[in-house]
Each structure stands twice: as structure tokens, then as C-alpha cells.
Amino acid sequence: xxxxxxxxxxxxxxxxxxxxxxxxxxxxxxxxxxxxxxxxxxxxxxxxxxxxxxxxxxxxxxxxxxxxxxxxxxxxxxxxxxxxxxxxxxxxxxxxxxxxxxxxxxxxxxxxxxxxxxxxxxxxxxxxxxxxxxxxxxxxxxxxxxxxxxxxxxxxxxxxxxxxxxxxxxxxxxxxxxxx
Amino acid sequence: xxxxxxxxxxxxxxxxxxxxxxxxxxxxxxxxxxxxxxxxxxxxxxxxxxxxxxxxxxxxxxxxxxxxxxxxxxxxxxxxxxxxxxxxxxxxxxxxxxxxxxxxxxxxxxxxxxxxxxxxxxxxxxxxxxxx
Numbered sequence: 001x002x003x004x005x006x007x008x009x010x011x012x013x014x015x016x017x018x019x020x021x022x023x024x025x026x027x028x029x030x031x032x033x034x035x036x037x038x039x040x041x042x043x044x045x046x047x048x049x050x051x052x053x054x055x056x057x058x059x060x061x062x063x064x065x066x067x068x069x070x071x072x073x074x075x076x077x078x079x080x081x082x083x084x085x086x087x088x089x090x091x092x093x094x095x096x097x098x099x100x101x102x103x104x105x106x107x108x109x110x111x112x113x114x115x116x117x118x119x120x121x122x123x124x125x126x127x128x129x130x131x132x133x134x135x136x137x138x139x140x141x142x143x144x145x146x147x148x149x150x151x152x153x154x155x156x157x158x159x160x161x162x163x164x165x166x167x168x169x170x171x172x173x174x175x176x177x178x179x180x
Numbered sequence: 181x182x183x184x185x186x187x188x189x190x191x192x193x194x195x196x197x198x199x200x201x202x203x204x205x206x207x208x209x210x211x212x213x214x215x216x217x218x219x220x221x222x223x224x225x226x227x228x229x230x231x232x233x234x235x236x237x238x239x240x241x242x243x244x245x246x247x248x249x250x251x252x253x254x255x256x257x258x259x260x261x262x263x264x265x266x267x268x269x270x271x272x273x274x275x276x277x278x279x280x281x282x283x284x285x286x287x288x289x290x291x292x293x294x295x296x297x298x299x300x301x302x303x304x305x306x307x308x309x310x311x312x
Binding site for chain 2: 144147148150151154155158162163164166167168170171172173174175176177178179
């Protein structure tokens with residue numbers, strides 16, 4: 001570094017041109033600057049707009065994708081909320097159904113017990129009635145059988161003790177009391 | 181074939197003939213011939229029953245008397261007197277039937293009525309209605 005500075009100082013003192021000391025051809029430099037400016041103008045005129053347009057489109061696409069992603073996320077969040085609401089509603093309904101089923105089953109059991117109790121009482125009453133009827137029937141049958149036996153015995157006795165004389169007296173009594 | 185006559189007409193004719201003194205044999209023969217000719221022999225029981233009724237209307241009552249023993253004359257007279265008094269008939273014909281099954285007493289069947297004073301009936305009442 002120190003060597004370069006000493007060379008530059010020596011050149012200034014000997015010839016007096018910095019460009020020459022530095023080895024720069026100022027004509028070439030001007031040409032290169034013009035060429036550069038031309039290049040910049042050409043790029044600014046035809047390349048940059050197309051490039052910027054592509055970049056803008058790309059940016060729009062990215063923005064649209066970002067928006068779509070945001071929308072999707074929002075939709076997902078909404079869907080999750082709806083699902084959660086539905087789940088809550090379903091849980092509430094299930095709880096109601098279970099409670100109703102418990103109440104109905106309790107009521108059904110109570111009704112069945114009451115019905116069974118009534119039925120049992122009715123069966124007992126019917127049985128009592130049947131027994132009472134059977135007792136009455138048996139008494140009647142016994143009474144009838146007794147009467148038949150009495151009648152049979154009376155018939156046997158009357159058949160043996162009856163004679164024409166006694167029969168005549170019975171007939172006259174009948175004729176005397178007869179009514180047509 | 182003979183003209184079909186009603187039972188009432190037939191029995192009225194026979195009853196009138198009997199009351200007028202016509203021969204019973206001739207009447208029976210004519211009736212039998214008519215029933216065979218008109219194919220009505222199955223009605224003979226009904227005709228006899230109707231004839232009993234027609235005779236009773238004309239003062240002649242045929243009474244079927246059932247008893248366990250043969251009736252004495254005194255008992256027959258008592259029955260005839262009772263029937264004349266009850267029916268107003270001028271003539272009572274008793275047809276006796278000895279039926280041991282009645283055990284005792286008497287059963288008198290006249291057209292449209294019956295008097296049953298038999299012991300068998302009383303015993304039957306005892307067993308069926310518990311009354312005598």
C-alpha cells in the first residue's frame with residue numbers, strides 16, 4: 001500500500017496525469033459510460049417493465065395465495081367452531097335424551113308395577129269369587145242330591161206301603177181339591 | 181184324489197156325526213179311507229186331539245185317567261162329578277190306564293187341561309223345585 005502511494009505521488013510529480021498514472025484510458029471510460037447508459041436505457045425501456053410486470057403478477061399470485069390461505073384458515077376456524085357448537089348441542093341433546101329415557105323408564109316401571117298389582121288383586125278377587133261360586137254350587141248340588149235321595153227313599157217307602165184303599169183316599173182328596 | 185179339507189172341518193163333521201148318533205165304525209172307516217186317499221195318515225194324532233176338543237165343545241168330554249191301581253166305582257163317580265162340575269159337560273167318558281209308575285194318586289187328562297195329583301209328580305217337584 002505504501003508502495004502504491006509512493007508510485008502515485010511520483011507519477012504526479014513526473015507527468016502530471018492521474019488517469020495515466022492509474023492506467024485509465026479516459027476515452028475508453030467515456031465510451032463505456034455511454035454504453036452503460038445505453039444499456040440502462042434499453043433495460044429500463046424493455047426489460048424492466050416486463051420484469052416488474054412478472055414480479056407484480058408473482059406478487060399478486062402470492063398475495064392471492066396468502067389471502068386464500070387466510071380464508072381457508074378462517075373457514076377452518078369457523079368450521080371448527082361450528083363443529084364444536086354441534087358437538088355441544090349433540091351432548092346437550094344426548095343428556096336430554098338420557099334424562100328423558102330415565103324418566104320414561106321410571107314411569108314405565110311404576111306403571112308396570114301398578115298394573116301388576118292391580119292384576120294380582122283382580123286375580124285374587126276372581127279366585128275368591130270363583131271359590132264362593134263353587135261353594136254355592138257345591139251346596140246346591142249337595143242339596144239337590146239330598147232331595148233326590150229323600151225323594152227316592154220316599155218313593156220306595158210309598159211304593160211298598162201303598163194299596164188300593166189308600167190310593168182311593170188319596171185320589172178322592174185330589175178330586176176334592178182339584179181345580180181346572 | 182179327494183179335496184183337501186182342514187182338520188177343523190174334518191173333526192167338526194165327525195163330532196157332529198157322533199153327537200147325532202151315527203155309527204162309530206162307519207165314521208172311523210170313512211176317516212181312515214179319506215186319510216189314506218189324501219195321504220194324511222201322519223195327522224191322525226192331531227185329528228184325534230182336535231176331535232176330543234170338538235166333542236168337549238159339544239158337551240162330551242173324554243178323560244184319560246192314569247192311576248197306580250184300578251179305580252173303585254165310587255172314585256170314578258167322584259171324578260165324573262168333579263169333571264162335569266168343572267167343565268160343564270153333559271157327558272164324561274173315562275178311559276182308565278193303570279200305570280204303576282205314578283206310585284199313587286191320579287192324573288186326569290182332558291182336552292186343553294190336565295190334573296196331576298200323582299205321588300210321582302209330587303216327588304218330581306220335590307227334586308226339581310224343592311216344593312211339594
